[in-house]
Amino acid sequence: MPYHEFECSKCIPERKQHAVIKGPGEQLTDALPQGYLNTIPGTISERGCAYCGAKHVIGTPMKDVIHLSHGPVGCTYDTWQTKRYLSDNDNFQLKYTFASDMKEKHVVFGAEGMLKQNIIEAFKAFPHIKRMTIYQTCATALIGDDLHAVAQEVMDELPDVDIFVCNSPGFRGPSQSGGHHTICIAWFKEKVGTFEPVREGEYIINYVGEYNIQGDQYIMEDFFERMGITVNSTFTGNGSYDDLRAMHRAHLNVLECARSSEYLCNELRVKYGIPRLDIDGFGFKPLGDSLKKVALFFGIEDRAQKIIDEETARWQPELDWYKARLQDKKVCLWPGGSKLWHWAHCIHEEMGVKVVSVYTKFGHQGDMEKGIARVEEGALAIDDPNELEGLEAMETLQPDIIFTGKRPGEVAKKIRVPYLNAHGYHNGPWKGWEGWVRFARDIYNAIYSPMHKLSKLDISKDEIPTTIGFETQRMLSDVNLSDEIKNNKELREYTGKWDCTRDLIKKPAPRSDEPQLAIAA
Incomplete structure (x- = not known):
């Protein structure tokens, strides 16, 4: 069997089925670790919870919304924006976070009255914001506060406001992916179809699963506009609350992050007949193929090809310069979700780096299937690793760099391995042709940094x-x-x-x- 057993996890034999090494000639069924299962007690998982998946990942990139968590303030503070979800309304959703600040007495006597008061106070504090999302946490789910009833009571008293309720306690699902599913289905059932937009354009799309990390959405929106395509709404980066209520009026759903948002696209297809196309905004060839796929749907392939030719001619020489210097550098690709397979093949083919390991903390079997299929033989694939397993993998594989989140990244720095923030980027955006070159530059700077070389000196x-x-x-x-x-x-x-x-x-x-x-x- 291809399973890999970590020395640090021999006391937890179940962990052996959660890591594999891709061997020669193996089929995907032979090389798949078990994934998206309940966390094994004692493994000290670093997963995010379902509440985090709903609020932090999907909900709060909405730009014109008061995002209020009903629960202890720690839940809210932990999910205050660190991913640089930019917006064109002065980044309101980044500057402010809201909590009902639940205490012990509210657990005993209930917190619905306090929640109503907080909602009204928040709207009064920001009178130009008329939309709100309320997120449920473990504490308020356990005591049974009726968030929908409170929200409806406020909307009856303040008819110019609209409130969305997401019942997403942290224990709802094995990981944050459970929160992705919860908020997508809740938004579809409660809000889609409740607003009619005034939208002009021959070709109208919803851009789904895009969170505008350091301006990614701006880059892709520019490409769509150059092709004559109107973006009806973006779910949810730089997305407007009312535009997202009007998702039923698009001609096509263009899906970027399938792990977080395919649930919504599938529901829109069933009820409103809107087709779904999966695309990839990273890498010269994957991005070019994606634009041609969208253009083919509308019969405007020549417009996409013009963009591809112009951008490739401008940026290919610079990418080639970095590729020559990154050839055969080893990387642990530990980004978490769909970037596992968005990046696995194209960073090797277009930048020359060798992927020696992939992992996911909340991905499903489909994510591992696509990720493992796109890496070379000998790569180590891990589901839901903990800190000790990550350290052991780095000491064994000796990567030149890792792409991961901030917490594992800080651990890597302690053993002198540079990292790039795969969630929030270092110097983004990384989408588009220019963004891909910017990504290559960040990799080059991290590996060849003189400061990093100094860190290896023992004085x-x-x-x-x-x-x-x-x-x-x-x-x-x-x-x-x-x-x-x-x-x-x-x-x-x-x-x-x-x-x-x-x-x-x-x-x-x-x-x-x-x-x-x-x-x-």
Whole structure:
């Protein structure tokens, strides 16, 4: 069997089925780790919860909305924007986060009255915002607060506002992907079809599964406009609440992140007959093929080809320059969701880097299928790794760089492996032809950074002592072990093992002008 067992996880034998090494000639069914299952107790998973998937990933990129979490303030603070979801309304959704700030007394007596008061206060504080989303958390789901009833009561009193309720407690599903499903289906059932837009254009699309990380949506929207295509709504990066209520009026759903938003596209196809096309905004060839696919649907292939020719001629020489310098550099591709397979093949083919590992924390079997199919033999695929497994993988594979989130990235830096933020980017946007070159530049800068090379130098055994002349050294020069240590065999043996500990518990001789204090050992 192709399963890979981590040394650090031998005490949890179930983990063996969650990692595989892609062997020669193996079929996907032979090389698939188990995924999207309940977290194994004791593994110390780093997954996000369903509430995080609903609010942080999908909900809050909506730009003209008060996003209010009904629960403890910690849930809200943990999902305050770190992914740089930009918008053209002065980034309102990035600047502010809202919480009902639930306390213990609300768990006992209920928090519906407090929630209503908070909703009204939020609308009064920002009178130009007339839309709100309320997110349920574990605490309020457990006590049974009726968020829909409270929201309806407010809308009856304030007829110019509209409120969407997402019942997305953290325990709803194995990971944050459960929250993706929850908010997509809730939005479709409660809000799609409740607003009629005034929209002109021969070709109208919904751009779905795009979150405008550092301006990705702006790049893709420009390509669509150059092709004569009108973007009816973007779900949800730089997306307007009312535009997203009008998703039923598009001719085509163009889907970017299938893992987070395919549920919505499938429902729109069933009820309104809107077709779905999956695209990829990353990489020269995948992006070009995607634009041609959308153009083919509307019969305007020549417009897409013109963009492809112009952009490729402008940016191919720069990409080739980076590819020559990144050839055969090893990368651990640990981005989490759909970027696992969006990037796996094209960073190898177009940048020359070798993918030695892929992982996902919340992806489904389909994500692993596509990801493993696009990497080379010998790549290590992991489902829901913890910190120890990540460290062991990096020490074994010795990658030149990893693409991952901030938490695993900071761990990688501690063992001198540079990382790029696959979730929020370093210097984005990374979509489009120029964005792909910008991505290559970020990889090059990370690998060849002189500062990173300096981090690998060990100066602890420098020939020049670093303690000479310091006041602390003088203070410690004339000290004796306390009588307590001398008379305590166990403590004396302990301090003999650690010189630094022994120094810390030594006490200097007191000056004659200061009081004599008893110092505990």
